[in-house]
Amino acid sequence: MTCFRLGLTGSIGMGKSTTAGFFVAAGLPVWDADAAVHRLYAADGAAVAPIAALCPDAIQNGAVSRDRLKSALAQDPGLLAQLEQIVHPLVAADRDAFAAQCVSDIAVFDIPLLFEKGTEAMMDATLLVTAPPALQSARVLARPGMTEQQFALILSRQMPDAEKRARATHIVETLSMDAVGAYVTALIAHIRHGRSHA
Ligand SMILES: CC(C)(COP(=O)(O)OP(=O)(O)OC[C@H]1O[C@@H](n2cnc3c(N)ncnc32)[C@H](O)[C@@H]1O)[C@@H](O)C(=O)NCCC(=O)NCCS
Ligand SMILES: Nc1ncnc2c1ncn2[C@@H]1O[C@H](COP(=O)(O)OP(=O)(O)OP(=O)(O)O)[C@@H](O)[C@H]1O
Numbered sequence: 001m002t003c004f005r006l007g008l009t010g011s012i013g014m015g016k017s018t019t020a021g022f023f024v025a026a027g028l029p030v031w032d033a034d035a036a037v038h039r040l041y042a043a044d045g046a047a048v049a050p051i052a053a054l055c056p057d058a059i060q061n062g063a064v065s066r067d068r069l070k071s072a073l074a075q076d077p078g079l080l081a082q083l084e085q086i087v088h089p090l091v092a093a094d095r096d097a098f099a100a101q102c103v104s105d106i107a108v109f110d111i112p113l114l115f116e117k118g119t120e121a122m123m124d125a126t127l128l129v130t131a132p133p134a135l136q137s138a139r140v141l142a143r144p145g146m147t148e149q150q151f152a153l154i155l156s157r158q159m160p161d162a163e164k165r166a167r168a169t170h171i172v173e174t175l176s177m178d179a180v181g182a183y184v185t186a187l188i189a190h191i192r193h194g195r196s197h198a
Helices: 016-025 033-041 048-054 066-075 079-100 133-141 148-156 161-167 177-196
Strands: 004-009 030-032 106-110 125-130 170-173
Touching (some): 004 016, 004 177, 016 030, 016 106, 016 125, 016 177, 030 033, 033 079, 048 079, 079 106, 106 177, 125 161, 125 177, 133 148, 170 177
Parallel strands (some): 004 106, 004 125, 125 170
């Protein structure tokens, strides 16, 4: 039986990583787009040479420095599109390699820009994590170094939560750990039940 692909997404601070942890705890393989970017930016990562050519200031000790990259992006917002042209194909190759070797009945793909970039087309279902705007903003602004301006800029680059809700197959509000843990257990059972009757 082929692997059922569940795309996990949500806007900044909505609880993707925390929810992904429940799938890991349930024994499912989880591919993490942000972790793939971290590997690509590390020394010897495949994104280092092309990013060095685009923005030499972003390189430190043979790796891409996120802080330096953020400074460069703050000075030249147009750089983001060029950065995405380098990073996104490399991330897609990493994701496809993971999908190709999947031997589990269900695999989870934690992808922040799932709907923005149309990657939901390769998923069998999607799960959106969401929370009320006041809770989202309190969570994000509590992060060290985060400012109102930076938060607003990131939000402006992400699809509004309401639009994501309209597109998602499943939605969970990340209000408490217990509720999300129970939801994930029930969702896995629901997917397995659907497959056994397909
Ligand atoms: C700009 C960078 C250096 C900031 O790194 P930093 O560690 O400070 O933040 P982090 O990666 O955790 O992102 C913070 C928030 O911004 C969002 N975000 C990141 N990149 C993008 C983007 N290209 N478009 C919209 N939102 C984005 C993330 O989903 C998250 O909600 C980094 O996000 C980056 O290199 N982005 C470009 C690559 C990319 O598109 N990554 C997204 C997942 S594939
Ligand atoms: N189910 C939950 N119950 C209570 N708090 C939660 C829950 N899920 C997430 N949180 C809290 O919300 C904050 C953001 O969660 P998390 O880091 O998982 O978000 P994210 O969507 O991965 O963020 P980003 O898009 O920035 O990577 C954290 O402080 C976390 O503790």
